[in-house]
Amino acid sequence: MQPPDKLLFTPVQRVRVWYFLLLSICAVFIVRLFYLQVIKHDYYRSAALTSQLKQYEIPAERGIIEVQNGKETVPIVLNEMRYTLFADPKIIKDPTRAAQLIHDAIGGDVDDYEEKMKLDTRYSVLAKKLTKQQNENISKLEIPGVLTADAPQRTYPQGTLAAQLLGFVDDEGRGKYGLEQALNDQLKGRNGQLKAITDARGVPLAANNENVLKEPEHGEKIILTIDLGMQQQLEDILKDGVEHAQSQSGGAIIMDVRTGEIKAMANYPTYSPAEFFKVDGKDIGVFENKVVSAPLEVGSIMKPLTTAAALDQGAVNRNSSFFDKGYFKIDGATITNVEESGGSGQRTLNDILQQSLNTGATWLLMQMGGGEINEQARTAWHDYMVNHYRLGRSTGIEQGYEGAGTIPDPNEGYGLNIQFANSAFGQGMTATPLQMVAAIGSVVNGGTYYRPHLVEKIITADGREIIKKPEVLRSEVVSSEVGKQLKEIMEYTFGKNYRAYGGMPKLRDEFSVGGKTGTAEIPNPEGGYYTDRYNGMFMGFVGGNEVEYAIVVRVDAPKIAGYAGTKAAGPIFVSIVNTLIDNFGVTPKK
Amino acid sequence: MGRQRFAARNQNSTSFRTTEKTLGPVSNTIMLIVLACLLGLLYLTQVTKTNALGYQISEMEAEHTSLKTEHDELQVASARLQALERVKNSDIAKQLVSVAPSGTINQ
Numbered sequence: 079m080q081p082p083d084k085l086l087f088t089p090v091q092r093v094r095v096w097y098f099l100l101l102s103i104c105a106v107f108i109v110r111l112f113y114l115q116v117i118k119h120d121y122y123r124s125a126a127l128t129s130q131l132k133q134y135e136i137p138a139e140r141g142i143i144e145v146q147n148g149k150e151t152v153p154i155v156l157n158e159m160r161y162t163l164f165a166d167p168k169i170i171k172d173p174t175r176a177a178q179l180i181h182d183a184i185g186g187d188v189d190d191y192e193e194k195m196k197l198d199t200r201y202s203v204l205a206k207k208l209t210k211q212q213n214e215n216i217s218k219l220e221i222p223g224v225l226t227a228d229a230p231q232r233t234y235p236q237g238t239l240a241a242q243l244l245g246f247v248d249d250e251g252r253g254k255y256g257l258e259q260a261l262n263d264q265l266k267g268r269n270g271q272l273k274a275i276t277d278a279r280g281v282p283l284a285a286n287n288e289n290v291l292k293e294p295e296h297g298e299k300i301i302l303t304i305d306l307g308m309q310q311q312l313e314d315i316l317k318d319g320v321e322h323a324q325s326q327s328g329g330a331i332i333m334d335v336r337t338g339e340i341k342a343m344a345n346y347p348t349y350s351p352a353e354f355f356k357v358d359g360k361d362i363g364v365f366e367n368k369v370v371s372a373p374l375e376v377g378s379i380m381k382p383l384t385t386a387a388a389l390d391q392g393a394v395n396r397n398s399s400f401f402d403k404g405y406f407k408i409d410g411a412t413i414t415n416v417e418e419s420g421g422s423g424q425r426t427l428n429d430i431l432q433q434s435l436n437t438g439a440t441w442l443l444m445q446m447g448g449g450e451i452n453e454q455a456r457t458a459w460h461d462y463m464v465n466h467y468r469l470g471r472s473t474g475i476e477q478g479y480e481g482a483g484t485i486p487d488p489n490e491g492y493g494l495n496i497q498f499a500n501s502a503f504g505q506g507m508t509a510t511p512l513q514m515v516a517a518i519g520s521v522v523n524g525g526t527y528y529r530p531h532l533v534e535k536i537i538t539a540d541g542r543e544i545i546k547k548p549e550v551l552r553s554e555v556v557s558s559e560v561g562k563q564l565k566e567i568m569e570y571t572f573g574k575n576y577r578a579y580g581g582m583p584k585l586r587d588e589f590s591v592g593g594k595t596g597t598a599e600i601p602n603p604e605g606g607y608y609t610d611r612y613n614g615m616f617m618g619f620v621g622g623n624e625v626e627y628a629i630v631v632r633v634d635a636p637k638i639a640g641y642a643g644t645k646a647a648g649p650i651f652v653s654i655v656n657t658l659i660d661n662f663g664v665t666p667k668k
Numbered sequence: 669m670g671r672q673r674f675a676a677r678n679q680n681s682t683s684f685r686t687t688e689k690t691l692g693p694v695s696n697t698i699m700l701i702v703l704a705c706l707l708g709l710l711y712l713t714q715v716t717k718t719n720a721l722g723y724q725i726s727e728m729e730a731e732h733t734s735l736k737t738e739h740d741e742l743q744v745a746s747a748r749l750q751a752l753e754r755v756k757n758s759d760i761a762k763q764l765v766s767v768a769p770s771g772t773i774n775q
Contacts, residue, residue, distance in 0.1 A: 152747065152750065153743070153747045156740070156743060158740065158741065158744050159737050159740070159741070235744060235747030235748045235750075235751050236747075236753070237753055239752070239753075281723060281726050282722060282726065283719050283722055284718050284719055284722025284725065285714070285715040285719050307752070
């Protein structure tokens with residue numbers, strides 16, 4: 079057997095050659111992969127992520143608002159899905175036909191749609207706040223370049239009820255005015271975020287450990303102290319009363335003096351918060367909760383507070399009286415009473431409030447200064463106004479744009495004595511009805527100033543309940559004895575004068591009702607005061623053995639004949655009292 | 669190894685076979701590749717399955733959102749139907765007779 083020809087390579091060498099070739103090819107791959115995956119890592123990663131990684135914002139739901147309705151709560155502000163209709167004019171081929179189709183589907187102005195679809199832009203809003211049905215109608219049209227986007231919005235099942243108190247939410251989701259503004263951060267929550275690798279349709283792929291999901295923190299649910307029925311009744315009474323008094327506007331508050339809870343708070347005229355955008359630019363004042371935001375010279379409803387301060391200081395006692403000449407001269411200025419006050423004579427504390435004596439309030443201030451209005455009197459009265467009754471500072475109620483009012487400084491300025499004499503009967507100083515209701519409430523409840531508040535409970539997104547307890551801002555505003563005495567004087571005042579207000583032919587003996595009118599001068603921007611218009615005010619309370627509710631009514635510049643406090647605000651107060659007794663279970667005296 | 673060496677020398681020789689069977693490097697490589705493929709297949713199966721579940725989750729989330737929207741709509745409708753103004757203006761309310769407050773009726 080002949081040995082075979084000698085091969086060029088031995089088998090071992092051939093294997094080695096193949097190994098070498100294989101390794102070379104592998105090396106080429108490895109080098110190329112190294113280049114692509116390591117050196118060009120960032121480039122390719124970002125290129126891939128650009129098309130695959132989607133980032134979504136998950137909007138937080140705005141918290142809803144509820145009010146009391148007997149033993150349960152009912153929603154007064156909810157969220158509802160609405161839709162914005164928009165178009166990309168560059169894609170729409172036949173705007174005239176598209177506009178007609180849209181009009182047939184959802185109504186509206188055909189010409190307006192057409193005009194908007196001819197704009198030189200890629201995004202043109204055709205309509206806002208479409209309903210679900212309208213959205214479905216649009217979707218069925220399948221017009222290229224016409225799309226809808228969902229946008230949650232606030233809805234108000236009770237219509238205009240408590241509009242100024244609630245405020246509204248603008249198109250950018252910001253709370254404006256009222257509660258929506260004051261509690262915007264709590265109500266709006268925090269948006270969540272989803273970062274995920276998605277498929278071509280944008281659906282996140284679950285098998286990716288780089289997906290990031292941050293759940294949204296939904297807004298808190300707010301339960302108010304407002305009583306639904308009481309609020310409705312108050313608004314009805316206020317509207318009737320303001321119209322009857324031939325006034326343009328007014329407001330009223332009912333506060334539970336035992337806790338500081340605001341049970342009802344109304345302004346007239348009002349508006350629909352769901353359609354805030356329909357309010358004319360010159361009428362935006364209607365958005366304001368004026369009983370909270372607009373301080374005014376309160377007039378004679380200040381006298382009960384002056385009386386309580388003088389009693390509490392011991393400057394006078396329950397049996398004190400003075401001889402009223404009908405006027406006082408203070409630093410060259412003369413303080414007089416209204417014509418019907420009965421001229422000169424000996425006057426008691428009851429007379430001061432019942433006859434609404436400006437001289438009486440001035441005399442009380444003089445007693446605080448040892449017989450004259452001086453620095454001691456000014457300082458003492460200032461202390462009561464600012465530190466006891468907390469006038470001149472915000473109450474901290476959950477409302478946007480709360481007004482603080484102004485109280486004159488006891489030591490700085492001109493004509494201080496006459497200025498302070500005026501402040502003793504509610505002129506030359508300003509306060510909001512809210513401040514006044516809180517102040518009188520703190521006197522007649524025995525001397526505890528509770529922060530007036532609207533929020534009873536907050537329910538967080540995770541279901542935690544935060545109950546807002548009544549917050550005592552000051553105890554011993556006046557002594558409980560002085561509180562009783564003032565309550566008695568105000569009952570006397572109301573008892574003597576209630577017939578003048580109408581609406582309550584017989585005094586309801588089983589209930590304690592007290593009150594004081596105020597017919598306040600209105601400052602003229604050109605100097606001095608108007609001589610032909612006054613604001614009508616009323617401040618009072620109702621209860622049984624103990625006072626339950628304090629009430630303040632404001633009627634702006636009524637045209638009805640008679641004193642504004644008596645003829646415009648008085649009847650509203652009486653109606654509120656009747657309603658509280660008849661419908662809201664004021665406990666009668668035992 | 670031993671056999672090849674003797675073959676290279678082109679000599680008749682006694683065949684020495686080890687009784688112990690071991691895998692050669694090629695077999696090892698092939699097995700490793702097969703194992704890697706199996707593992708890759710397993711991984712892909714799981715990824716696909718997970719993504720399929722992801723689609724299910726996505727659909728359920730969409731359904732949840734839809735139900736939530738429907739719930740919200742019903743809540744709004746319910747609240748509107750119970751609104752005081754609507755109740756006040758209802759046919760039943762219009763048939764009610766007004767009664768003066770007990771405490772203010774007599775002079």
